[in-house]
Amino acid sequence: MIRINPPRHPHSHSVPLLLTLTLVMLSPGALVRSQNCPTRDVTFELITGYVFTAPEFILDTRPGVLLLEECIEVCRQNVTCASVNYETGLCVLFMASARNNPGSLSRSQFPVFTLFAQKTCVRSARTLCPGRGWIFDRVQDFKMLGFARETRPADTVEDCMAQCLSQITFTCRSANFDTLKLTCEISDMDRHTVNSRNAFFPAIGIDYLENNCAEKPSSVCNFKPIKGQILKTVDSVFANIGSQKECEQLCVSSTYRCHSYDYGDTGTNICRMSHHSSETLRNIREPYLSAAQATTYELTSCFNVSVDCQANYMIAKVHTNRVFNGKIYGKTRPNSCTINVENKLDFELYLGFNDIDCDVKQETPGRFGSDVIIQHHDMIVTGEDVGLKVRCNYNLSNTTIVSDTNLSVKGGLNIAGAENTVVRSPNVTLRVTDRLGLDILSAQVGDALALRFEIVEKESPYEIFVRDLVAMDGLDSSEIVLIDSRGCPTDFSILGAIKEVEGSGKVLQSDFDAFKFPTSDLVQFRALVTPCIPRCDPVQCDVTDYYGKRQTTSSFGRRRRRRRRQIEGQDTGSKSDLMVAGVIRISDKFELASRKEQPDTLEREIIREDTHNVWTPQDSPEHVSCLNTVSFSIGATIFVFVQCVILGAWTYLYYRRERKKSEDSLASSLCSRSSSEDLDPYFVVPIPTHHRPCSDLSLEEHRSSRSQRSKLQHLEHFGPGRSGSFRGVYPRDL
Template sequence: MLTTSIPSLLLFGAAVVLGQMASPSGLGDSAEALAKQPSAPPPGVPSQMEDCDPDRVGFELITGFVLSAPNNVLESIPGTLMLSDCLESCQANESCYAVNYETGLCVLFSTNADMATGALTKSQFPVYTIYAQKNCLAVKPCERSWCVDRVQNYRLASHVKGHQVVNSRQECMELCLGETEFSCRSANYNNATGDCELSDMDRITLAGTNAFQPTKEFDYMENNCIEEPTKLCEFKKLTGRILKTVDSVFQDVGSLEECRELCLNSPYRCHSYDYGDTGEMVCRLSHHSRATLVDIQEPFLDVPEAATYELSSCYNVSIDCRSGDMVARIQTSKVFDGKIYAKGSPNSCVQDVNNSLEFELHMGYDDLECNVRKNGLGRYVNDVVIQHHDKIVTSSDLGLAVTCQYDLTNKSVTNEVDLGIHGDIEPSMSEEVTVDSPNVAMRITDRNGDDIMSSAEVGDPLALKFEIIDKNSPYEIFVRELVAMDGVDSSEIVLIDSRGCPTDHFIMGPIYKSAQTGKVLLSHFDAFKFPSSDIVQFRALVTPCMPTCEPIQCDQEESTGELRSVVSFGKRRRRRSISNESTSSAREDLLLVQSIQITDKFGFENETNPSPSNSAGTSNGGETAFMPSGSDAGICVNMAGIMILGIVFVIAQVAIFTIWSLLWQKKRIDHKLAADNMSFNVSIPSGLNSKHSDSLSKLYTSGYAHSRRF
């Protein structure tokens, strides 16, 4: 806050100007030069202003200059807090041709800088003065307080839209004010050659560039009558500085927000304001900002506790609801270089914008790529994003929900009523709001979607549940690119492909809506795991859509080899390469991750999962060794189990060999061959009977088989 109250600050400014008027040396002119100033306007000029239609009177401003003509002072009005009031006082006085204005003082003159050559000089510190000259124009100016800002010896060096040689600076000014083929925002006039350059840009729209350059013999003129956007405006805070001279001072303003609204609704193009820094509840407005004060020396007063709020950019959004499409038209106050696109289709329904102040996006009702949704009878909605950067979304970007409403209700008509439709259907409603994406959770549950599972065994019936947390959300969701990964060596398997269809119906079924609500999706599967880890991690891309999501038809192969069509809630992205799709998904889709621990059913009580480093470990006294194989993968073997199994196998083999030897000796004693009673296709010597064959069969179905089962 300044320690000086606002009245004392205003009186200080008034003293400076009056001192300049009283002291020729303070104005930078000699007394001899001032003595040569005419006491009355030259012949012919006054009669031109006297005969001028009041509707043709317009003011041009030069900031940082003061008219030094004390013999032509008509009136000094101290305590003037509004530049517009000072200009109105001059316009009401037929003898007034120019004014000097500082915050708190207005001085009226009976001459101007064109009449009194050399009388216009740079204003002195610590404040700067605004000089305004009254002109009789050939075209009708706007109803704003002034129509032109002029900067001497400066030129806008680009974006020239028209060129013509004229006889005077005022004629060049009138060409810009009367231009109808394009919006003329500024003009350059060469005082030596008479060249007049018209442009559709100005210092504000090209702020941050080097287009505005000092150039001798040129006058830069900026059209204050141009219409600028006043909605969706963003102001940036400039800490520690306030302007020395402002255009308007309002007292008893209740809040910073009220001061901001005064700026946006001012009778001129307001580009900055400060609040409460020059007095309690004092709001000061100015048509200047850092972009328009590059030619002024030290225009700001350094006050650590103060702040100036400068207008960064504004956007006017309008929706044109036509018979076959909706068109979002954007007008901005600063050159825009980026893109505008439908939120659900950033690559297929997009318009690239290159250094433009006006741009638009067409979204056809029958264009699937633009994803226009029907929401009720005659109501169509879509989400639009205005993105400044070409690749990433930043905090400066805007999200808009646009709506077209058509009246399709029945109506009673009588004769002589023209029912023909001429041109496009007029819109009955348009809306502009910001839309946030829904919060979505992925959980592993039982088949009913109720109990959340943190662990399971291979083969357990489970389900993946995708749910929108906010029950009142207008969105629904679809799922694609569902991948299962292990927790060790990043092995993965695709369960739901990019189209939204299952890749293997024996592992993961199609995704379907819950019977209770459309906000929940489920997919059944039997628990499975990877060989190298008990942890299975699921990763999926979930995309919101509004008001409903359309399912996709997938082909499922039956065990007989026949194909059967099933419905899955995924959606195929058209006209998009895989690389583009992944880039887009990171921007518009929700990436969900969930894990579960799944154990197998092999019954190895002492089995221990290998660590990520593939090192050996022990558990419950059992010994586990990692045995390398020919490939990068390894086989985990329980050594104690192998030793026991080997001993049992050897004992079984010895028993079988002993029994076989006894039977063979007995058969050799028996001289009677019973080959036709043999039950097995083996070569056996003669002399065996059928009962011994039965014994051999029992051997294979008892001990041997038992040992194999073990």
């Protein structure tokens, strides 16, 4: 506060009033002019979670403003405006800012949070960062540890911002300004490129500055759904957006660094976007609004891919927005043409044209191409991974072509079979199902699936727990542990915790997104299941996922400690572990098929001509090249097997028919001979015969009758009393 003591005279009371009004009007509104700040240096900084409380300095209130950039631009065009408060749908302009009224800046009151932006003067800001509403997002009393590239002296926070913007040897993404030591630590990392849980900490007297002008990869981006919550305050709201993909594309192509969006949760065809994500809102109390049917999509990874074409090789260069751990390899040579990547934002893969290890194909004279996979996990392919086709064309005009269309290659996920292990008590099955427990007929990599362990006998007194769950490829050459010996998931991003289904310990389920191994279409699951009585208690698991998020959850993967009731041979439960296994077939996610044959399949191609750097999409079917030999072999085998079954069945029926005809012919012959013998004139007394038609006699009966007649003839010709004449044979002689 400035206190003025004017001279005493009869009208002295009006002088201090006039001077006070003059100070109020000039101090905040003429901030930039008072600092002699050139127009090109006037810009804005953003402070999230704080609100400027100064009703006496309100310049204007504008309801219905749905864009943060629009609110800032209104203030930029008004020379008397110094700062703004923004909430979704409300923009408040002030003649003062927190620079000359720091006591008026306080944390937003729960349950809402406000975005506060104020004018500042940063050297060459508009030149080095054109077209951005704000240049830095400032977090007071926080700092990022362990990633400083350089430490420089800085008199003010604006000086620290200017040094970050003007850095040319590397991309400055953030800085720590120490208000006490007057130092500036600049870094090529920020809260999005690294796991902020392990690097972002409170620090009194230090301001963390995040650069909104840093280049953002946008060619290939993946978003992860977070169900049940949406942000309370967002940067932009758009109406009449036709689809979720269109909303996602708006986020990727936005003028600021958009990191999350939601679609259709606050109204039909409403798209809301924000530069914040769960990584940047840790210092805000409950920034999300819980809603059962809502979903927020957070950016997990973005890639820019370029191709360097040389005389006899090409290099696929990848730039990502997040520190990458995984590998990049040629699709057809996952073991021989691969590069392991550890904690890098930029990496590349060398592809020699005559190198058999990488299998680069010459599609036409002067045109070389190869499929490249960017795989996050070291062993398995997941829905987060990216498939690209890179090409070099040496015989076209000087253009460089790339597609910024998101790749969505469907791969049929067919059940090859389920192998159920039957134990004495109880019987347990392992099935691969959807999240509702229904058997799946087809799926694709990244689809929502589940592993379901179930006791067949509904009245069984047992419950079960699962541990040592392993996924293996079809060649038994690679495997990954999904559930450890304690019963805890090793990586939440691959497989979730084991949960009871409908509160029953007889049915357990673990959700996962479909994945495969690079070397095989088959994924085999094997686990140890142990029954217990009366109940299996869950184990508390504390696991860090791929993105560094540490989660604590319960998993039904450990049997409760049993009391020693094995006195005199008695036991409270089964002592033996049961092994259950299952297998599914997942066709290649990155099979780049023709769009005419698969209309729902999009192909992402990176094609580099030999001289230019301009990229355009390429949709021609001639660019497609793929042959799934495993699927072809399996289909051929099934076809041959079916033909053999049909041939065997026909042969069996044919011989059966011939045999029956032969038996009927023999029976007819016996019947004819029997009739003639019954009328033999040499017999004085007719031989007794059956009183059934001959056609009704079976083959055995005919043979029996034939045997009796042979016996009678023997007695007639060779019996006692033969004297050259025939004697009668009576029934008693038989």
